[in-house]
Amino acid sequence: MEELQVLIRRLLWMFTAMFTLIITFFVGVFTYEPSTETVWIPESEPPQTEPWQPKNVLYELAKMTPQVRRGYFLIAETPKYMGPNAEEVTQRFTGNTLACANCHLKAGSQAGAASWVGVVDRYPQFGGRANKLGTIQDRINGCMQRSMNGKALDPDSDTMKAIVAYMDWLGEGLPDTRKKEFKGYPKIQIPEVAVNLEKGKRIYTKECVPCHMQDGQGVLLDDASKGYQYPPLWGNNSFNEGAGMHRVLTAAQFIKSNMPFGEATWDNPKLTDEEAYHVAGYINSFERPSKEGTENDYPDKKSKPVSTPYGPWADDFSAEQHKYGPFPPIMEYYREQYNITKTK
Numbered sequence: 078m079e080e081l082q083v084l085i086r087r088l089l090w091m092f093t094a095m096f097t098l099i100i101t102f103f104v105g106v107f108t109y110e111p112s113t114e115t116v117w118i119p120e121s122e123p124p125q126t127e128p129w130q131p132k133n134v135l136y137e138l139a140k141m142t143p144q145v146r147r148g149y150f151l152i153a154e155t156p157k158y159m160g161p162n163a164e165e166v167t168q169r170f171t172g173n174t175l176a177c178a179n180c181h182l183k184a185g186s187q188a189g190a191a192s193w194v195g196v197v198d199r200y201p202q203f204g205g206r207a208n209k210l211g212t213i214q215d216r217i218n219g220c221m222q223r224s225m226n227g228k229a230l231d232p233d234s235d236t237m238k239a240i241v242a243y244m245d246w247l248g249e250g251l252p253d254t255r256k257k258e259f260k261g262y263p264k265i266q267i268p269e270v271a272v273n274l275e276k277g278k279r280i281y282t283k284e285c286v287p288c289h290m291q292d293g294q295g296v297l298l299d300d301a302s303k304g305y306q307y308p309p310l311w312g313n314n315s316f317n318e319g320a321g322m323h324r325v326l327t328a329a330q331f332i333k334s335n336m337p338f339g340e341a342t343w344d345n346p347k348l349t350d351e352e353a354y355h356v357a358g359y360i361n362s363f364e365r366p367s368k369e370g371t372e373n374d375y376p377d378k379k380s381k382p383v384s385t386p387y388g389p390w391a392d393d394f395s396a397e398q399h400k401y402g403p404f405p406p407i408m409e410y411y412r413e414q415y416n417i418t419k420t421k
């Protein structure tokens with residue numbers, strides 16, 4: 078009898094212990110929350126302690142290969158090496174004294190500023206402006222001939238190769254999950270109204286004049302051969318009429334995420350979408366270099382971005398409306414007429 082009691086007691090103990098274990102297990106499973114900081118690391122990659130960060134370009138300058146370093150100077154101090162007054166006469170390719178990095182901030186490493194991190198892998202890519210598959214060299218020459226108001230580089234030249242090598246270097250190690258962040262500009266909500274130049278001027282005076290000056294001509298660096306401390310926004314030394322920045326919607330996206338410089342970033346902007354839009358219209362209301370042959374851009378006119386300020390277009394909206402909006406009615410027209418959904 079005694080023995081039976083002992084046996085029962087032991088069995089009870091065993092069940093209680095097992096029961097507790099099982100409960101503990103399930104409580105653990107159901108209350109487990111993975112930390113949001115956790116980074117999933119594929120097995121094939123070496124373990125990482127820090128999440129991937131874009132390169133700190135200036136810090137790495139000394140470690141670059143000579144070709145990559147040359148690429149860096151070409152894009153950061155463009156006027157000195159490729160500008161209209163460049164020492165080497167055969168290298169005078171750009172028509173203005175901007176640097177590529179005046180728009181592609183932090184030497185092309187800044188997210189939300191049409192960065193070049195991972196850009197080489199995005200090409201060849203279909204481009205509506207030429208209506209064909211374009212290479213990274215074609216795209217660079219697009220900015221050479223428009224943003225820089227200059228001439229195309231020979232795709233096989235050492236200059237072009239150095240620029241591409243630099244861009245390639247910037248994208249080293251970029252994880253797939255971060256690719257989107259480094260592409261283009263964050264979109265803005267497109268206002269229903271047309272640009273109001275009076276509002277644009279007020280915003281410009283308050284937010285932009287301290288650096289870009291009232292006349293929009295900016296301020297040169299102490300060593301003027303290297304270009305600007307604060308680049309010009311219109312006039313002879315600015316981007317030409319065929320440039321992407323001359324489209325109000327593109328300029329508004331850039332401004333929203335990047336200006337005023339040092340204050341606004343893509344994840345912490347200062348201006349509202351509508352403020353960025355009015356001021357983008359304002360800076361694009363002034364004279365700038367013209368571009369020949371823009372009528373041939375977008376051989377398929379239906380693919381032309383709605384805020385392209387020069388014709389011809391595949392619609393009857395006025396030149397004024399293509400420059401200053403309102404854009405939603407134009408977008409609606411393409412949806413109804415051609416079944417095309419336009420985002421820009």
Ligand code: HEC
Nearest residue numbers: 178179180284285288306307308309310332336337338356
């Ligand atoms: C604190 C100074 C500062 C303020 C304020 C500022 N910017 Fe800029 N802006 C810069 C600098 C510096 C660059 C070039 C960045 C570089 O080279 O790294 C630049 C570049 C630009 C560019 C592209 C390059 C070009 O010349 O076209 C545009 C467009 C622009 N700014 C518009 C604006 C607008 C619009 C405002 C007001 C909403 C503004 N900025 C306010 C300093 C400023």
Ligand code: HEC
Nearest residue numbers: 175176177180191196216217220221224261262316321322
């Ligand atoms: C006035 C401003 C400006 C300047 C200066 C400029 N760019 Fe650009 N660049 C742009 C804009 C705007 C885009 C299109 C961004 C978008 O809509 O995603 C662009 C796009 C590009 C792209 C394609 C990016 C991508 O994600 O596909 C490359 C490459 C490029 N630029 C290279 C250059 C080089 C090299 C220079 C100097 C020779 C230069 N740019 C000078 C404004 C500029």
